[in-house]
Amino acid sequence: MGETLKVIVLIDRILKSYRPLIAIPAAITVIALLLVVFNGLNESVDLKGGALAELTLEKSVTQAELESLLREKLGTGDIKVLSIRGERVTVQFGTDMDVVKVSEALRGTATINSYKAVGPVLSKQAMNQIYWAIGFAFLFMSVTVFIIFRDPVPSLAVILAAASDIIIAVGGMSLFGIPLSLASVGAILMLIGYSVDTDILLTTRVLKRRKGTINERALGAMKTGVTMSIAAIASMAALYLVTVFVMPEARVLSDIAAVLIIGLLADILTTWLMNLGILRWYLEVRS
Amino acid sequence: MNRKVSKFLKDYRVILLIVLVAASITAISTMGIQQGLDLQGGSLIQIQLERPVDAATMNTVTSVLDKRLNIFGVKDVKVRASGDQNVIVEIAGVQPDQVADIVGKPGKFEAKIGNETVLTGTDIVSVQPPIITGNEWEVPFRLSTDGARKFAEAARGKAGEPVKMYLDDRLITAPEISAEVATGKPVTDVRITGAENSKAEAEVQAKEIETLLKSGSLPVKVKIVGVSSVSPELGKQFAEGAVIAGLLAVLAIAVILIVRYRSPILVLPIFFTTLAELLLILGAAAVIRWNIDLAAIAGILAAIGTGVDDQIIITDEVLSGEGRRTRRKFRIKDAFFIIFASAGTLIAAMLPLAYIGFSRGATGIGLLAGFAFTTVLGVIIGVFITRPVYARFIETFNVAGRK
Known part of the structure; x- marks a missing residue:
């Protein structure tokens, strides 16, 4: 008291x-x-446009490897791996990438858990x-x-x-x-x-x-x-x-x-x- | 004490709450709660048309997309218009790339006689609304002059043979060539006719053919402007995580209240009021078929959070009420002035978001409308139904009345 x-x-x-x-x-x-x-x-x-993908890795890759793989297959430099936690990865794309292309590029490397793409409009x-x-x-x-x-x-x-x-x-x-x-x-x-x-x-x-x-x-x-x-x-x-x-x-x-x-x-x-x-x-x- | 209990139970607000909680439990268990795509897994695809269109054209666009997704065996598709220029496709439990693949490409319509392709989607200039006469139906449509010539040549002398119509390489229907078409004279205005067992069936069939003919050439160009999808596994994790977070939040609040009031008994009515609010919100959601997604869960947490705030206000007002009955009543009136004022400002702040959501559909920020709506719903349920009962309880039993 x-x-x-x-x-x-x-x-x-x-x-x-x-x-x-x-x-x-x-x-x-x-x-x-x-x-x-x-x-x-x-x-x-959501607001600046682009795409965000949450992936589950099927095999172990480093951040640099994953980035260069995506850059090469998708033909754009604007790709950033935001985080890797165990087999879970978050990747951000600068443009509203077509999810079909992304999933093709990742075939054998990772599967997409969630994907969000927002176009400029x-x-x-x-x-x-x-x-x-x-x-x-x-x-x-x-x-x-x-x-x-x-x-x-x-x-x-x-x-x-x-x-x-x-x-x-x-x-x-x-x-x-x-x-x-x-x-x-x-x-x-x-x-x-x-x-x-x-x-x-x-x-x-x-x-x-x-x-x-x-x-x-x-x-x-x-x-x-x-x-x-x-x-x-x-x-x-x-x-x-x-x-x-x-x-x-x-x-x-x-x-x-x-x-x-x-x-x-x-x-x-x-x-x-x-x-x-x-x-x-x-x-x-x-x- | 017994007299107090029976008096409490006879209060109309208490009876109302008990009835509504029972109704909510019944509604939740019989109708179930619709989970949003981010909880059950699925995709939401936002499509923008090249230009704003009228209602009829919009209807064509949505029915064509719906038809094509159904043909691909995609179950649980919801295709709806959002305003006059946007279409939203929601699909449960499908990988996003599959859906984007279907929606992103124009439909492929082909009509074959034998093995020869005689018409494609680009040959169809326009499709008229179906005409139904009794059990018979007909769908008139117009071919381009080129298409008409091609078709006439292929159909010459083949009366009675089927014209196999494919959508995205799947056979949909195969009407027979009539004698009149088999003469080999090119006609641009043609029709497909048929008869069914009932008028209703004829309508369905005619609509199907109409959609099929239109699917190869949508009246406007469509473009995917946004994709958002969550796999079923991740969705399940979200749902579980939300439950864990909710339980921990309740636990944290309980600890704080016990420390503050040094009265564990007081935590019980607060806990029950919170539970009742949760049940009523979910019950209301079940009845109006409101989707519970992550945003709605955030809204429920917000509403229940204001509920705890309000209960603290009520408790403190009563605590400082010095025990005299009239005084306590007066205090509760004071408490409810604050409670209604707070609820009013919260609802006022959420209204613009809810408005954008309902007027624009789920494009852009409209996705958050579910959050705003759930918050408003929860706050209204709270201030009118559950929180008055809490006040009544505190008033009657004087639980907090250590002074």
Whole structure:
């Protein structure tokens, strides 16, 4: 109990000097933004076009051997063996290779477990749709938040926190080389929904409750919110570990998990340092 | 305690949940859950037409592709239009290269008299819709002048002999040469006729012939723009991996909740609520024949994840409710304000993705529509059906009420 008290005192002290703390998530957001701008994002086959094949080797070959075999038989240089794990291999092609040709080229060397090819028409279409989907998702979310609170400053604080979460998550993708793909876009949309949860919890508790000081209400909300975030992060970590170690081919799921873990970690900072900070500032100015 | 149990069980929300869970279990066990291609293994091929076409042309394209895949003995083929320029072919359990081979090449139509090829797909200029009169059918079609001349020469004096029609080297039908055609005079407007036992059979047969004649020359050029396929073995691994991941996720959440609330009993209702949500989502999927694929599994995880979040919110609101009944009720109302607001924002964020999926079909990002739809479905089931029951449970039994 004594320890909990110490933590509460510590958090209490931190909360008292909330204004400089807003700078922490803000700085991380800026760093993430710079990372995206200068380091860029990888694009998956879904979005930039090309082909991805998961193979099972029938005989043992080295990465270099496999690459040169494919280059020779397919007559193109744009072939990259992404990983070899035992007999499982992932190969990426720069163009949307005809699967018939690939399977002929591999005859006797490997069989195809899964194959995905996306032509330039489709990839361009997907890219457009992604911008629309994310843009409208964010817009609809913002409108919903405004309808819920009907108060511009707290609503904007929630929306700002959500925007930071997304930017930090995308920055994390750039840092860890997680490609922008249909899966990671799904994760970003999921993050919009998830990250707003804790912000709504905080705003509702602080603005609508009458009992206790603002600090007490915020602390109560934090206890609930952090439990929520940790539960979500733990379940995503389970998903990530299983997909990475048991079925590396299910990249859809491991990408979603990784993006959500980064975003949810960011959400803890943006909610309790940035959103809460703005909210307290607002309440102080108002009274 | 007994009074509390019977009161809890008489609550209409509890009864509704019990009925729906039972219905879901029945639906899942009788109708089964349709697994997506990435779980059962199979291929999804996205085809783009040269230009946007009207509904009739699109219909020709899809029925021709369907026919050709069936001829090759490919079972479980689904060919559907996606918008006015794209066609999606889904095939279960087939290696991708086989399918791409069939779809990628134009169909080969040949008509032979004896051993001589007299017509090919390029000789057929157009095919009219079949005419059905009673049990009799006829499919009129037009030949090119060249084709008509070739055919007339070959058919001269051969009345009664069969014209063997092949699609991709497989014999489909062999109508007899009529006396009128055997005169040797070239005609461009010809027809194949026949009679069946019933009107329905005549319709089927006529449609088959129509498709056959059209298959050699699709009205528009088609191109494969995307292939995605998963072998059955890998699909099985995906399905198993998803189950393992789900179980581990539940376990991880349980540990965190036990640590947080120091009350192992509390984990049980949370576990049961989560299980009920899973069953209801899968039950709904079984009823509406919704495909469960990897994206849908991610959606289910997302929905259930918000469920756990909501249960934590409910529990904490009740915990801080100081035990007085009215107070607790008030708190639960507060909790549901947060819960509905969160659900509203999540659904709002998912709507654009679901819209793209339904309006554009499964091309491009539309593949993710399953994810968005499943999430929305799960969240709606959660906030209206399962989570209120959890709240009711906490309220009635005061499980969390250590204060």
